[in-house]
Amino acid sequence: HPCAGLDWGHFHPLTHGEESCDNFTDLNLSHCFMGTSLYVRLLLYTRSNLDCGRELDHHRLSSQPLFNLSRPTAFVIHGYRPTGAPPIWIDHIVHLLAEQEDMNVIVVDWNKGAANLNYFTAVTYTREAARNLTGFIMTMEEEGAALSSLHLIGVSLGAHLAGFVGANLKGKIGRITGLDPAGPMFTSTTPEERLDPSDAMFVDVLHTDMDSFGLRGAHGHIDFYANGGVDQPGCPKTIFAGKSYFVCDHQRSVFLFLCALNRTCSLTGYPCSSYGDFLDGRCLQCEAFKPASCPVLGYDISRWRETLLRLGQTKVFFSTTASLPYKKLSYRVDMVTWNQYLRWGVVYIRLHSGRHFTEARVDHKLLRLEQYTSTRLLAQFDEDLQHIQKISLRISTGNVIGPRYKIRLLRIRFTPLERPERPLMCRFDIIMDENMEVAFRPLPCNSPH
Structure with a gap:
């Protein structure tokens, strides 16, 4: 893609009172054309500093008083950034995660590495970024954090990065959520080379663009397929729409997940072998999940977790409308x-x-x-x-x-x-x-x- 073709919005640095905040790295097109070399920053947000990130020292965790290791921790991992601009959804996901429970939200900023005109370079950096994040999590564990209390949320290329971290830690991380895991260069790989269910104690995946930037198949304990996992309603069908033709379906995974976190969308997935069978009305019972209902996309999956782990890999399908609150x-x-x-x-x-x-x-x-x-x-x-x-x-x-x-x-x-x-x-x-x-x-x- 032309470097300017996939801009996902701009971000403005904030100051909080008199203190300056540590914000997501904002690069421009020149970085993207020249290429960037990997540098990973970890930005901490908690309920007491929701609008003001604090960069964590990878080795001296005790130097940041806001970082309480007895709380659960969610890591938010972005994907390929072809323009270098920060993702427009970072601020939203931080606030919505903090609303779920009192937790540490750590934004994994690997923009220096993800911002490259050459996608293949960004792909090779995912392994290196994963080693870096693995080291940080091992330090957390040494200082008393439980791996089972960690939740990695990876978008696109970030979903595989999360999978590599999970594999490095022998699948002991509590949960990985993959939002439309990246397809290009991962299509015919083995499970070791991409996100798969063995990477965490529980892996849930949402698919929205399997025929383009997303990865086909099933890669979690539960895989949600929005509108069959391919064309999303309201997204342009022709290349004449410009950049949104490329990113709209792929990015919808993030917006559906944000909406589910916000509890304005209750998106129910029906276990089925295919979207066609679902549309035919053949899969409208959820016998395996009784007394709970059919699985619902979102943060709290505890009601279905045991059943899903027992069933192995489960595919669930649902349809959405073109805009908020997406629910049909x-x-x-x-x-x-x-x-x-x-x-x-x-x-x-x-x-x-x-x-x-x-x-x-x-x-x-x-x-x-x-x-x-x-x-x-x-x-x-x-x-x-x-x-x-x-x-x-x-x-x-x-x-x-x-x-x-x-x-x-x-x-x-x-x-x-x-x-x-x-x-x-x-x-x-x-x-x-x-x-x-x-x-x-x-x-x-x-x-x-």
């Missing part, structure tokens, strides 16, 4: 159709509440509607409407010339998946024309019909 509202829709002639079609469902409505299109593939068929669909809506007064339904068969055939629905049932407290909605015996919308008032499923 999902319904399982069960239909029993009775029609004289075999029809193939896609289904459009609208939920109405007052003057508001939200629509789901189940159009990822054609549905087979025949004489007496039970069909299960996953209908995902962009808005959460609470009191549904009317539902409208259209089955589009693409038949525009011959006679318009009738489709009879003996029963249709809507089950809200992430809102178990809400009632099931049903309707019985609806006769509709193909390609024509039919509207009805939903009834409670236990009502006589």
Whole structure:
């Protein structure tokens, strides 16, 4: 990529009262063109200095009174920085992590090393940066920190860097979270050469760009695939959009994780073998996780941890909207159709509440509607409407010339998946024309019909 093509924002140094703060290294394009040699800085943030980083001495931990080794510690590790500008999300993640619990948040600033026009140079520096960070963590352990209380959060190339640290420490680190681990140069490597589940006691991974900058496959105890792990809604589909075409899908992993930390997004992952099976409505149960619910993306994974460690590697899928809070509202829709002639079609469902409505299109593939068929669909809506007064339904068969055939629905049932407290909605015996919308008032499923 041209060096200027991937700028992820700028950062302004802060001063806190009279003290000057240690801020993330801000480099410019000239560093990027000339290349930088590796230098790792560790910036400490705690609840008492959230807006003012303190650089830690790698060897004399006691010299920093704010660094309390009895607290849990999260390390935030960025990836490749082709322009040298600090990541725009650093400040957000520091604040959101400190809200989860009273912890040390250490930003691993390896911008001198990550800021290179040559991506391959940055890749080779990940091993060296990992050795540096491993040494620091060993010093922490010598001074009383428990490795199980450490959580490494790595973005892109930073996810592999975290994996190398974990492997150096024989997998004894508590947790590694990989946010869209980098794909280029890691695609056909062995587990030792990239992030894998043996690198920590628990490894969770989020995929958003597997067909470009992200790594395909499964690399944690649990792998979350947002929108199948490839194209993210709202991201440009053509190169004419400029730099956002390159970074939008890849960077979405960070924004989804920030949103999950903020608790404004409750993004539920459904265990499944593929995104296609998930969209087909084949994976909407979470039997293995009972009595807990399906796994939810975010910081607190304690409810699912034991089950996931027992299951081995688990893939979970979910869909999102294009913007905050990213959450779609999902319904399982069960239909029993009775029609004289075999029809193939896609289904459009609208939920109405007052003057508001939200629509789901189940159009990822054609549905087979025949004489007496039970069909299960996953209908995902962009808005959460609470009191549904009317539902409208259209089955589009693409038949525009011959006679318009009738489709009879003996029963249709809507089950809200992430809102178990809400009632099931049903309707019985609806006769509709193909390609024509039919509207009805939903009834409670236990009502006589």
